Amino acid sequence: MAAAQAGDAAAYDRLLRAALPLLRAVARRRIINAAEAEDAVQDALLTIHRLRHSYEPARPIRPWLVAICERRAIDRLRRQSRRGGRESPIEDWHETLATPGANQGEERVASAELRAAVAELSEAQRTALGLAKLEGLSLAEASARSGMSVGALKVATHRAVKALRRRLGAED
Amino acid sequence: MRTEDFIGQLAGGLRPVRRMAPPGRQAALWLGLAAGAVGLAVLAHGLRHDLQERMLMPQEVAQWVASVLAGGGSALAAAMLARPDRSWRWALLPVPALLVWFVSLGWGCLADLARLGPMEGQLGTSWGCLRFILAMGLPLAAAQFWLLRHAGPVRPGPVLLLGGLASAALCSAGLSLFHHLDAAVMILLWHGGAMALLVVAGWLLGRPFLASRAGRDQA
Incomplete structure (x- = not known):
């Protein structure tokens, strides 16, 4: 990371790739949904990139990476639950329209056939x-x-x- | 986008960055700034006439030292919490000094009650206290948040709270040096109230600032 702070792109690339399994493990521990967890990992990578100047080389890197990833995973969970509170999934078997007659299409077809x-x-x-x-x-x-x-x-x-x-x- | 490709993109656009000073030095820098600002204000107003006599009373001294320690402790704690990997226990650092300070103010209220009689006689308005703590504290808090702007994506809440507290406590300590306010209940009300206002203001004004820093793309 110290090399990355100095601008060494190859070292940075190696570091992030080496850290990826760790970040994925942290995110998966918090988030069950695999796609959401992967998004959290990308959020974490972006935050790591933005905060790279705040890392102190004398300290171990692992807790620093884990703490950032935990935070991003929690943020994503919060956003998800906020969204979940506002929206509800539409199920196939639910009524689609409020008008009573609107959901009786099948019965109407049947009675029309009978009349014919x-x-x-x-x-x-x-x-x-x-x-x-x-x-x-x-x-x-x-x-x-x-x-x-x-x-x-x-x-x-x-x-x-x-x-x-x-x-x-x-x-x- | 695949995460592996994303890493490649981040590394590809890498630019060297200047390493940030360790949190201890950041806190010291801010404390120096705050001490300078408060010192200037004291110079402008002149020390209160009864300072010497008050500094001989152990309880007054303890109260003042506790407010300074609360300010310094909060500043250090805020700088530490702004780093992702530091323990949240740093947040507890200013708690003992804060407790001592408020307990000694409360105790002072009781002592005044015994000495001077009913509270109503001691109550008055002191807009000057409020004005000073806000006018001095807001820029100091702003400087604090600017120093700790990297906290946005990590722990914005506690950092804002502690930063506001640090500014308010130091302003209150500075104010005690030149402003003549005898009754402890007045100090509790006006200093405490101004501090609470400043902390809330720091919280409200600081949040969008740190959030916008968090959203800014430096990639």
Whole structure:
């Protein structure tokens, strides 16, 4: 380091490279995230570079390097936790928008498909399905309402349900 | 950027630097500066008329010596803490002197209470104390922080605190040499208050200064 203070670039290069494992160990001891720890090492190297005139050659270099690296690692941790307090990660399964309807896209697609499928049924099938399944009338009541015979209602309802199943992929 | 390449870049742009004086010498330099400044102020105002008689009272002497030691100790501690590898225990150096100083002032208050009667009679304003300690202490603290500007990336907080304390304690000691202030409660209030103000001011004004030094790229 004394040589580096005098401007010996080769000695400086050797010193920093030799110190790198030590600095990495110090940073990793504080910071779990490997990329963050490596950033802290680079912060430490920059600080070492800026403070190189404050190093006293009579004293051992190791505690000097370690102390600077510890400080930079702690600073980075603090910044990280400050950032962590302001931001929260967006998870895939969280609601993305506040409007209730905005998150129901899938349901809307499904109901649109169902409407389209119902629209493709014949008039008789649609009437039979509406009276027997949606309004829950008995076959006799449905027959009286629609003017269709009980047998025709049965057949129409059965065919309608079958057609819907086929259309919506429930039956191959 | 890979760290190995970063090292290459740092080494590639290396320029020789002038080695900084050891912390002991830095502290001595600043103490000399402070002593000179306070000495000039004392010369300008003239010593207080009852100084000789007060210097015969052991408690007064102990109080004054303690304030000087607190100032000197804080200055040395600040210079030491500005270096990354020095122990934080240096911060404890001025504590005993500070304790002695404040305890002797508190004791003086009690003694005055017994001697002179109720406190209300002794209270008064002494803006002069505040003005002197601030007017003298702020430049001294600024000189201190300039000397210790390399502390920014390492331990800015304790260095600012101790630097402000050193300036304030020495100004208070200097002030006691020429300013006539008898009641201990007044010294405690006005000197102590001015010191607290100066330490807080040093902290507030010094932080951005040291932070900007830390951010400055000398590479």
